[in-house]
Amino acid sequence: MKGRISIEIRIPGSGGSRKSSASRYHRGLICPQTPPQLAQSLADLASARTPIRLGGRFSKDRIGGRLRAEGATVSTRSLNRILRYRPNDLTISVESGVAWSALQQELGRNRQMIPLDPPWEASCTVGG
Numbered sequence: 001m002k003g004r005i006s007i008e009i010r011i012p013g014s015g016g017s018r019k020s021s022a023s024r025y026h027r028g029l030i031c032p033q034t035p036p037q038l039a040q041s042l043a044d045l046a047s048a049r050t051p052i053r054l055g056g057r058f059s060k061d062r063i064g065g066r067l068r069a070e071g072a073t074v075s076t077r078s079l080n081r082i083l084r085y086r087p088n089d090l091t092i093s094v095e096s097g098v099a100w101s102a103l104q105q106e107l108g109r110n111r112q113m114i115p116l117d118p119p120w121e122a123s124c125t126v127g128g
Helices: 035-047 100-108
Strands: 007-010 017-020 052-055 072-075 082-086 091-094
Touching (some): 035 052, 082 100
């Protein structure tokens, strides 16, 4: 795949490491930049049978109980594009890393909104 950057992921307690094709590794997160990189990262982790913690900015982590130890954390925060917006059709397609506040702001320019009030709206993404 053109433009792939190989990174090393250290999995606590596994005694080893392995390579992934995600384009960015930031503060312990795998942060794919494109949908194909996300797919490849997830496929690599799945083939290695590595448990995956998947989210955007992980704003909902405060809601539940303790998380089980994960093998790898994959964030969709870099997948943050509005792909298509047709105000007259009342349709919008976005990537999961779009900030909820940015989505509502874009819709608000056309006096539209999504009638949901997620907790921690200022810091959450569409995908969590």
